[in-house]
Amino acid sequence: MEVIQKSQLLKQxxxxxxxxxxxxxxxxxxxxxxxxxxxxxxxxAILRHKTRLHAEFTQLKIRQRVVNNSDLAQEVAISxxxxxxxxxxxxxxxx
Numbered sequence: 001m002e003v004i005q006k007s008q009l010l011k012q013x014x015x016x017x018x019x020x021x022x023x024x025x026x027x028x029x030x031x032x033x034x035x036x037x038x039x040x041x042x043x044x045a046i047l048r049h050k051t052r053l054h055a056e057f058t059q060l061k062i063r064q065r066v067v068n069n070s071d072l073a074q075e076v077a078i079s080x081x082x083x084x085x086x087x088x089x090x091x092x093x094x095x
Contacts, residue, residue: 003030003056013045022046030057031069 004010004022016022025046028035030053035043046053066072 003053003060006056006059007049007052009046009049009053013049015041015045026053029053 001019001023004019004026009022009026010016010019016025021042025035025042029046029050035046061067061069061072064072
């Protein structure tokens with residue numbers, strides 16, 4: 001989601017109304033080797049931003065200090081677990 005936010009895809013492309021749809025399409029575009037969507041207006045909206053999306057994805061990998069996509073997935077999973085642990089700790093202290 002960070003890549004989508006930093007590329008400002010949803011702000012610049014009004015045709016993509018759902019952040020979830022954008023997440024799936026950008027995931028397919030960056031990680032799955034191409035989008036499975038038909039050649040419609042939404043796919044064209046993603047492709048208009050392909051350079052920016054690739055750049056933001058590369059910057060994310062640099063910030064996370066990972067070399068490949070599988071290492072990035074592992075770092076994101078660890079980061080998410082840490083945030084959830086802090087959240088659960090804070091919630092348990094303030095009933």
